[in-house]
Amino acid sequence: MPLPLANARRLAERIVAEITPFCERIDIAGSIRRARPEVGDIDIVCLPLPGRLYYIELRCTHRGRISKRGDQYMLVELPGGIQLDLWFSHAETDDLFAPQPCNHGMLLLARTGSAAHNIHLASRAKKMGLHFHPHRGILRGAWPGAPVVASDTEEDIFHALGLDFVAPERRER
Template sequence: MNGKGGLVSKGEKLPRTTMLPIAQHIVDVLGDHCQRIEIAGSLRRERPLVGDIELVAVPQYEKDLFGVADLSRNLLKHFLVQKGVNMPKCGDKYIQFMYGSHKVDLFMPTPETWGSIFTLRTGSHEFNMWLMTVRSGQVGVRFEDGRLLRRYNGELIPTPEESDVFEHLKLEVVPPNMRDDGRWVRYVADGAGQ
Protein backbone atom coordinates (compact mmCIF):
# COMPACT_ATOMS: atom_id res chain seq x y z
CA MET A 1 0.00 0.00 0.00
CA ASN A 2 1.67 3.15 -1.16
CA GLY A 3 0.04 6.12 0.55
CA LYS A 4 3.06 8.39 0.25
CA GLY A 5 2.88 11.62 -1.63
CA GLY A 6 -0.04 12.19 -3.88
CA LEU A 7 -2.01 15.31 -4.58
CA VAL A 8 -4.37 16.78 -2.05
CA SER A 9 -7.85 16.60 -3.45
CA LYS A 10 -9.38 20.01 -4.07
CA GLY A 11 -12.96 18.83 -3.81
CA GLU A 12 -12.89 17.10 -7.18
CA LYS A 13 -15.38 14.27 -7.36
CA LEU A 14 -14.85 11.14 -9.40
CA PRO A 15 -17.32 8.50 -10.63
CA ARG A 16 -18.34 5.87 -8.10
CA THR A 17 -17.21 3.22 -10.59
CA THR A 18 -13.67 4.62 -10.32
CA MET A 19 -13.62 5.10 -6.54
CA LEU A 20 -15.29 1.87 -5.35
CA PRO A 21 -12.50 -0.50 -6.53
CA ILE A 22 -9.90 1.80 -4.93
CA ALA A 23 -11.80 1.82 -1.63
CA GLN A 24 -12.26 -1.96 -1.76
CA HIS A 25 -8.53 -2.42 -2.36
CA ILE A 26 -7.74 -0.30 0.71
CA VAL A 27 -10.23 -2.33 2.77
CA ASP A 28 -8.61 -5.56 1.56
CA VAL A 29 -5.12 -4.34 2.49
CA LEU A 30 -6.12 -3.02 5.92
CA GLY A 31 -8.48 -5.88 6.75
CA ASP A 32 -5.85 -8.10 8.38
CA HIS A 33 -5.28 -5.39 10.99
CA CYS A 34 -8.95 -4.88 11.84
CA GLN A 35 -11.60 -6.74 13.77
CA ARG A 36 -14.00 -5.20 11.28
CA ILE A 37 -13.78 -2.68 8.42
CA GLU A 38 -16.42 -1.32 6.02
CA ILE A 39 -16.83 1.36 3.38
CA ALA A 40 -19.08 4.24 4.49
CA GLY A 41 -19.89 7.72 3.19
CA SER A 42 -21.10 8.53 -0.30
CA LEU A 43 -19.71 5.27 -1.67
CA ARG A 44 -22.00 3.29 0.63
CA ARG A 45 -24.90 5.57 -0.28
CA GLU A 46 -24.22 4.73 -3.95
CA ARG A 47 -23.78 8.36 -5.00
CA PRO A 48 -22.73 8.66 -8.66
CA LEU A 49 -19.86 11.05 -7.80
CA VAL A 50 -17.54 10.60 -4.83
CA GLY A 51 -15.10 13.11 -3.34
CA ASP A 52 -13.24 11.06 -0.75
CA ILE A 53 -13.16 7.59 0.74
CA GLU A 54 -14.67 7.07 4.18
CA LEU A 55 -13.96 3.88 6.08
CA VAL A 56 -15.07 2.68 9.50
CA ALA A 57 -12.83 0.13 11.22
CA VAL A 58 -12.48 -1.48 14.61
CA PRO A 59 -8.72 -2.00 14.85
CA GLN A 60 -7.04 -5.07 16.22
CA TYR A 61 -4.91 -4.45 19.29
CA GLU A 62 -1.80 -6.18 20.51
CA LYS A 63 -2.55 -8.45 23.46
CA ASP A 64 -0.59 -8.61 26.67
CA LEU A 65 0.76 -11.75 28.32
CA PHE A 66 -2.73 -12.59 29.61
CA GLY A 67 -4.51 -12.09 26.30
CA VAL A 68 -5.98 -8.70 27.23
CA ALA A 69 -6.03 -6.10 24.45
CA ASP A 70 -3.58 -3.25 25.01
CA LEU A 71 -5.52 -0.24 23.68
CA SER A 72 -2.28 1.71 23.32
CA ARG A 73 -1.07 -0.80 20.68
CA ASN A 74 -3.39 -0.21 17.73
CA LEU A 75 -2.18 -2.66 15.07
CA LEU A 76 -3.97 -0.82 12.25
CA LYS A 77 -2.22 2.45 13.06
CA HIS A 78 1.07 0.59 13.54
CA PHE A 79 0.69 -0.97 10.06
CA LEU A 80 0.11 2.43 8.44
CA VAL A 81 3.14 3.92 10.22
CA GLN A 82 5.28 0.90 9.29
CA LYS A 83 4.31 1.33 5.62
CA GLY A 84 5.31 4.99 5.72
CA VAL A 85 1.82 6.31 5.02
CA ASN A 86 1.60 10.07 5.43
CA MET A 87 -1.13 10.73 8.01
CA PRO A 88 -1.84 14.48 8.36
CA LYS A 89 -4.38 13.60 11.06
CA CYS A 90 -3.66 10.65 13.33
CA GLY A 91 -5.62 10.19 16.55
CA ASP A 92 -7.15 7.35 18.51
CA LYS A 93 -10.55 7.64 16.81
CA TYR A 94 -9.70 9.13 13.42
CA ILE A 95 -6.89 8.93 10.88
CA GLN A 96 -6.69 10.82 7.61
CA PHE A 97 -4.27 9.71 4.92
CA MET A 98 -3.75 9.94 1.20
CA TYR A 99 -3.84 6.93 -1.07
CA GLY A 100 -2.38 8.26 -4.29
CA SER A 101 -4.42 11.39 -4.94
CA HIS A 102 -7.40 10.17 -2.88
CA LYS A 103 -8.12 11.40 0.62
CA VAL A 104 -9.10 8.59 2.99
CA ASP A 105 -10.96 9.28 6.24
CA LEU A 106 -10.64 6.32 8.62
CA PHE A 107 -12.92 6.34 11.67
CA MET A 108 -12.16 3.90 14.49
CA PRO A 109 -15.02 3.25 16.91
CA THR A 110 -15.10 0.68 19.68
CA PRO A 111 -17.13 -2.49 19.07
CA GLU A 112 -19.84 -0.99 21.34
CA THR A 113 -20.15 2.16 19.22
CA TRP A 114 -19.67 0.60 15.77
CA GLY A 115 -23.34 0.93 14.81
CA SER A 116 -23.71 4.60 15.67
CA ILE A 117 -20.41 5.63 14.05
CA PHE A 118 -21.12 3.54 10.93
CA THR A 119 -24.59 5.11 10.64
CA LEU A 120 -23.30 8.68 11.03
CA ARG A 121 -20.25 8.18 8.78
CA THR A 122 -22.51 6.78 6.08
CA GLY A 123 -24.53 10.01 6.17
CA SER A 124 -25.80 12.00 4.45
CA HIS A 125 -25.27 15.19 6.47
CA GLU A 126 -28.96 16.10 6.14
CA PHE A 127 -30.03 12.60 7.20
CA ASN A 128 -27.69 12.75 10.21
CA MET A 129 -29.07 16.14 11.24
CA TRP A 130 -32.58 14.71 11.08
CA LEU A 131 -31.57 11.71 13.21
CA MET A 132 -29.71 13.84 15.76
CA THR A 133 -32.08 16.80 16.09
CA VAL A 134 -35.56 15.52 15.19
CA ARG A 135 -35.87 11.76 15.52
CA SER A 136 -33.65 11.25 18.58
CA GLY A 137 -35.65 13.84 20.54
CA GLN A 138 -38.90 12.08 19.68
CA VAL A 139 -37.75 8.80 21.24
CA GLY A 140 -35.71 9.90 24.28
CA VAL A 141 -32.15 9.37 23.05
CA ARG A 142 -29.37 11.70 21.93
CA PHE A 143 -26.12 11.51 20.01
CA GLU A 144 -22.92 12.78 21.60
CA ASP A 145 -19.46 12.34 20.07
CA GLY A 146 -20.94 9.76 17.71
CA ARG A 147 -22.33 7.66 20.55
CA LEU A 148 -26.01 7.00 21.23
CA LEU A 149 -27.04 7.90 24.80
CA ARG A 150 -30.25 7.81 26.83
CA ARG A 151 -31.48 11.38 27.04
CA TYR A 152 -32.61 11.22 30.69
CA ASN A 153 -29.39 9.88 32.28
CA GLY A 154 -26.66 10.03 29.62
CA GLU A 155 -26.12 6.25 29.76
CA LEU A 156 -24.35 4.77 26.73
CA ILE A 157 -26.60 2.61 24.59
CA PRO A 158 -24.44 -0.12 23.05
CA THR A 159 -24.81 -0.14 19.27
CA PRO A 160 -22.63 -2.98 18.00
CA GLU A 161 -24.66 -3.01 14.76
CA GLU A 162 -26.25 -0.29 12.67
CA SER A 163 -29.61 -2.02 13.18
CA ASP A 164 -29.28 -1.31 16.94
CA VAL A 165 -29.22 2.43 16.22
CA PHE A 166 -32.41 2.25 14.19
CA GLU A 167 -34.06 0.00 16.78
CA HIS A 168 -33.44 2.61 19.50
CA LEU A 169 -34.69 5.33 17.14
CA LYS A 170 -37.81 3.19 16.63
CA LEU A 171 -37.29 3.01 12.88
CA GLU A 172 -36.76 0.30 10.34
CA VAL A 173 -33.23 0.48 8.94
CA VAL A 174 -33.21 3.16 6.26
CA PRO A 175 -31.19 1.79 3.31
CA PRO A 176 -28.04 3.84 2.64
CA ASN A 177 -29.21 4.83 -0.85
CA MET A 178 -32.36 6.36 0.69
CA ARG A 179 -30.39 8.69 2.98
CA ASP A 180 -29.88 11.50 0.44
CA ASP A 181 -32.05 14.26 -0.98
CA GLY A 182 -34.76 13.88 1.67
CA ARG A 183 -35.75 10.42 0.40
CA TRP A 184 -35.69 9.05 3.98
CA VAL A 185 -38.66 11.32 4.85
CA ARG A 186 -40.87 9.54 2.33
CA TYR A 187 -39.36 6.16 3.26
CA VAL A 188 -40.19 6.66 6.94
CA ALA A 189 -43.63 8.15 6.17
CA ASP A 190 -44.48 5.17 3.96
CA GLY A 191 -44.46 2.94 7.02
CA ALA A 192 -40.83 2.15 7.72
CA GLY A 193 -41.11 3.93 11.11
CA GLN A 194 -42.42 1.80 13.94
Protein backbone atom coordinates (compact mmCIF):
# COMPACT_ATOMS: atom_id res chain seq x y z
CA MET A 1 0.00 0.00 0.00
CA PRO A 2 1.68 3.25 -1.14
CA LEU A 3 2.28 6.03 1.36
CA PRO A 4 2.11 9.74 0.58
CA LEU A 5 5.64 11.20 0.35
CA ALA A 6 5.28 13.41 3.45
CA ASN A 7 4.21 10.45 5.63
CA ALA A 8 6.96 8.21 4.25
CA ARG A 9 9.59 10.91 4.80
CA ARG A 10 8.48 11.43 8.44
CA LEU A 11 8.66 7.70 9.11
CA ALA A 12 12.07 7.39 7.42
CA GLU A 13 13.41 10.32 9.46
CA ARG A 14 12.19 8.66 12.68
CA ILE A 15 13.93 5.41 11.72
CA VAL A 16 17.13 7.28 10.86
CA ALA A 17 17.01 9.08 14.22
CA GLU A 18 16.66 5.70 16.01
CA ILE A 19 19.66 4.05 14.36
CA THR A 20 21.99 7.02 13.75
CA PRO A 21 23.88 6.46 17.05
CA PHE A 22 25.03 3.11 15.64
CA CYS A 23 26.11 4.41 12.23
CA GLU A 24 29.09 6.19 10.74
CA ARG A 25 26.99 7.27 7.74
CA ILE A 26 23.27 6.99 7.08
CA ASP A 27 21.04 8.21 4.26
CA ILE A 28 17.43 7.90 3.16
CA ALA A 29 17.32 6.46 -0.36
CA GLY A 30 14.72 5.20 -2.82
CA SER A 31 11.60 6.97 -3.95
CA ILE A 32 11.62 9.20 -0.85
CA ARG A 33 14.98 10.62 -1.93
CA ARG A 34 13.67 11.01 -5.49
CA ALA A 35 10.66 12.86 -4.01
CA ARG A 36 8.06 10.64 -5.67
CA PRO A 37 4.49 11.58 -4.66
CA GLU A 38 3.79 8.04 -3.43
CA VAL A 39 6.25 5.67 -1.80
CA GLY A 40 6.03 1.87 -1.75
CA ASP A 41 8.70 1.19 0.88
CA ILE A 42 11.30 2.90 3.04
CA ASP A 43 14.89 2.54 1.74
CA ILE A 44 17.79 3.43 4.02
CA VAL A 45 21.52 2.95 3.41
CA CYS A 46 23.85 2.95 6.41
CA LEU A 47 27.46 2.29 7.28
CA PRO A 48 27.30 0.70 10.74
CA LEU A 49 29.95 1.60 13.28
CA PRO A 50 32.22 -1.37 14.04
CA GLY A 51 30.39 -3.86 16.28
CA ARG A 52 27.07 -1.96 16.15
CA LEU A 53 25.10 -3.93 13.56
CA TYR A 54 23.54 -5.99 16.33
CA TYR A 55 22.08 -2.83 17.91
CA ILE A 56 20.61 -1.71 14.59
CA GLU A 57 18.93 -5.09 14.31
CA LEU A 58 17.59 -4.79 17.87
CA ARG A 59 16.08 -1.37 17.11
CA CYS A 60 14.40 -2.72 14.00
CA THR A 61 12.92 -5.76 15.77
CA HIS A 62 11.62 -3.53 18.57
CA ARG A 63 8.98 -2.16 16.18
CA GLY A 64 8.94 -4.63 13.33
CA ARG A 65 9.73 -8.15 12.15
CA ILE A 66 12.74 -9.07 10.04
CA SER A 67 11.38 -10.89 6.99
CA LYS A 68 14.68 -11.43 5.17
CA ARG A 69 18.36 -10.96 6.02
CA GLY A 70 21.50 -11.02 3.90
CA ASP A 71 25.08 -9.84 4.28
CA GLN A 72 24.29 -6.38 2.93
CA TYR A 73 20.61 -5.92 3.72
CA MET A 74 17.75 -6.52 6.09
CA LEU A 75 14.07 -6.34 5.13
CA VAL A 76 11.79 -5.39 8.01
CA GLU A 77 8.00 -5.53 8.07
CA LEU A 78 6.74 -2.53 10.03
CA PRO A 79 3.24 -2.04 11.47
CA GLY A 80 0.66 -1.15 8.85
CA GLY A 81 2.24 -3.34 6.18
CA ILE A 82 5.10 -0.92 5.49
CA GLN A 83 8.41 -2.44 4.46
CA LEU A 84 11.79 -1.09 5.51
CA ASP A 85 14.68 -2.02 3.22
CA LEU A 86 17.85 -1.40 5.20
CA TRP A 87 21.10 -1.65 3.22
CA PHE A 88 24.50 -1.96 4.91
CA SER A 89 27.56 -0.47 3.26
CA HIS A 90 31.04 -1.51 4.27
CA ALA A 91 33.98 0.61 5.35
CA GLU A 92 37.16 0.89 3.34
CA THR A 93 39.48 -2.08 3.74
CA ASP A 94 43.19 -1.74 3.22
CA ASP A 95 43.95 -5.39 2.63
CA LEU A 96 47.33 -5.71 0.91
CA PHE A 97 46.03 -7.97 -1.87
CA ALA A 98 42.41 -6.89 -2.21
CA PRO A 99 41.84 -3.33 -0.92
CA GLN A 100 38.24 -2.16 -1.22
CA PRO A 101 36.97 1.40 -0.95
CA CYS A 102 33.82 2.13 1.01
CA ASN A 103 30.76 1.27 -1.10
CA HIS A 104 28.29 3.63 0.61
CA GLY A 105 27.94 5.92 -2.41
CA MET A 106 27.24 3.01 -4.74
CA LEU A 107 24.58 1.50 -2.50
CA LEU A 108 23.00 4.94 -2.07
CA LEU A 109 23.00 5.51 -5.84
CA ALA A 110 21.68 2.05 -6.71
CA ARG A 111 19.03 2.03 -3.96
CA THR A 112 17.88 5.55 -4.86
CA GLY A 113 17.28 4.58 -8.49
CA SER A 114 15.25 4.93 -10.51
CA ALA A 115 15.71 1.53 -12.16
CA ALA A 116 15.76 3.23 -15.58
CA HIS A 117 18.43 5.68 -14.38
CA ASN A 118 20.55 2.81 -13.04
CA ILE A 119 20.23 1.04 -16.40
CA HIS A 120 21.36 4.25 -18.10
CA LEU A 121 24.44 4.42 -15.85
CA ALA A 122 25.21 0.72 -16.39
CA SER A 123 25.00 1.23 -20.17
CA ARG A 124 27.31 4.23 -19.92
CA ALA A 125 29.82 2.19 -17.89
CA LYS A 126 29.71 -0.65 -20.42
CA LYS A 127 30.39 1.76 -23.32
CA MET A 128 33.46 2.96 -21.41
CA GLY A 129 34.74 -0.61 -20.86
CA LEU A 130 33.70 -0.50 -17.18
CA HIS A 131 31.14 -2.46 -15.16
CA PHE A 132 28.33 -1.06 -12.98
CA HIS A 133 28.04 -3.33 -9.95
CA PRO A 134 25.16 -2.16 -7.68
CA HIS A 135 26.87 -3.37 -4.49
CA ARG A 136 30.57 -2.78 -5.18
CA GLY A 137 30.77 0.26 -7.47
CA ILE A 138 32.13 1.07 -10.90
CA LEU A 139 34.61 -1.69 -11.72
CA ARG A 140 37.42 -2.03 -14.24
CA GLY A 141 36.02 -5.37 -15.44
CA ALA A 142 33.18 -7.75 -14.62
CA TRP A 143 35.11 -10.57 -12.92
CA PRO A 144 34.73 -11.06 -9.13
CA GLY A 145 38.07 -9.47 -8.16
CA ALA A 146 37.90 -6.57 -10.62
CA PRO A 147 39.34 -3.36 -9.17
CA VAL A 148 36.91 -0.68 -8.03
CA VAL A 149 37.20 2.65 -9.86
CA ALA A 150 34.59 4.53 -7.79
CA SER A 151 32.12 3.66 -5.03
CA ASP A 152 32.56 5.87 -1.94
CA THR A 153 30.35 8.79 -3.05
CA GLU A 154 27.77 9.33 -5.76
CA GLU A 155 29.84 12.25 -7.02
CA ASP A 156 32.83 9.91 -7.50
CA ILE A 157 30.67 7.51 -9.49
CA PHE A 158 29.24 10.17 -11.80
CA HIS A 159 32.76 11.57 -12.31
CA ALA A 160 34.14 8.10 -13.16
CA LEU A 161 31.43 7.84 -15.81
CA GLY A 162 32.31 11.28 -17.23
CA LEU A 163 28.96 12.72 -16.14
CA ASP A 164 27.84 15.69 -14.10
CA PHE A 165 26.11 14.83 -10.83
CA VAL A 166 22.36 14.31 -11.28
CA ALA A 167 20.17 15.30 -8.32
CA PRO A 168 18.01 12.42 -7.05
CA GLU A 169 14.76 14.22 -8.01
CA ARG A 170 15.95 14.22 -11.65
CA ARG A 171 16.76 10.51 -11.83
CA GLU A 172 13.51 9.43 -13.44
CA ARG A 173 13.81 8.36 -17.06
